């Protein structure tokens with residue numbers, strides 16, 4: 568087990584929504600270990616994206632703090648890469664332009680940025696598509712660009728918010744396998760949000776199950792299985808069952824909350 572690279576210490580996050588306030592996170596304490604693949608899973612609206620945004624420094628906690636390498640996170644930085652569910656690519660830039668953008672922005676020379684961008688484009692198997700524009704790419708290809716862009720400046724931590732959520736089932740499985748390959752090569756610290764228990768068990772070293780809103784840590788399931796994992800194996804099913812049991816109670820709570828609020 569690696570040392571704690573990110574320490575989330577009793578973090579609360581309250582949002583103003585007009586006159587009302589929403590408590591998204593209700594006291595999260597969690598260590599993210601260096602070199603590990605951590606997956607966050609929990610009912611819709613339990614604050615998974617919020618927690619990831621706080622780690623990215625896009626938002627600040629209402630109470631509590633988050634440390635990266637022992638220092639409090641004050642804002643976004645090149646030590647953290649972010650992969651968005653909706654890709655968030657620049658439509659007017661090519662694949663190469665999208666991957667180079669962050670490097671140029673961080674003061675790299677054009678030739679160096681191009682060399683490194685090409686390396687990561689190759690890593691995600693997009694060699695030959697350097698000059699393609701995002702609208703000509705499939706969803707899986709777009710997300711490969713998103714991953715290459717986030718990895719190119721060699722962040723310590725890769726934060727991924729449901730990166731495969733918009734993909735069809737086949738492409739999604741393919742991307743999961745590719746991500747395991749990339750992770751094998753880079754051994755980055757990854758924090759990955761998903762709704763899919765199967766995806767979580769396929770990818771994670773540790774699965775953090777969150778409670779319904781306000782989100783806290785309900786339980787942590789360690790996944791001690793060699794990769795690539797067999798979706799249909801006994802060990803896989805056993806871990807799936809453990810995660811599902813933890814989740815089910817929380818999903819029921821969330822449905823009750825929505826019923827009370829008249830949302831369903």
Ligand SMILES: Nc1ncnc2c1ncn2[C@@H]1O[C@H](COP(=O)(O)OP(=O)(O)OP(=O)(O)O)[C@@H](O)[C@H]1O
Nearest residue numbers: 582583584589591610611612613614615616617618
């Ligand atoms: N910028 C914001 N302003 C106001 N409320 C917000 C903001 N961001 C999130 N919230 C609220 O905080 C709660 C948690 O949202 P969040 O997006 O973190 O949940 P989530 O677990 O990622 O959900 P999902 O699984 O549906 O993506 C929700 O009730 C949401 O409406």
Ligand SMILES: [Mg+2]
Nearest residue numbers: 615616617728
């Ligand atoms: Mg979310």
